[in-house]
Amino acid sequence: MARLIRVEATGPYKIEPKDFPTDGKSIFICACGLSNRLPYCDGTHKNCRSVEQPGKLYTYDMTTKQVMKEEIDNGGPTP
Numbered sequence: 001m002a003r004l005i006r007v008e009a010t011g012p013y014k015i016e017p018k019d020f021p022t023d024g025k026s027i028f029i030c031a032c033g034l035s036n037r038l039p040y041c042d043g044t045h046k047n048c049r050s051v052e053q054p055g056k057l058y059t060y061d062m063t064t065k066q067v068m069k070e071e072i073d074n075g076g077p078t079p
């Protein structure tokens, strides 16, 4: 499974030292691309786990975080 994410940012996310916990708690950085709180994980990845299947490529509506398109993942670039 894989997903296409539309990204319009042209620069990095800045994480200030004050954002690092001093109590030993972990910080989770979003790797699925769907978080509403990038660069932090907000749990939206749970949608991926419940919907996506191996061998498929998914395109999400970034407003609703719902799958707009599902196709066979051939591993290549898409138009």
Ligand code: FES
Pocket: 029, 030, 031, 032, 033, 034, 035, 036, 040, 041, 042, 043, 044, 045, 046
């Ligand atoms: S990994 Fe993306 S929201 Fe959790």
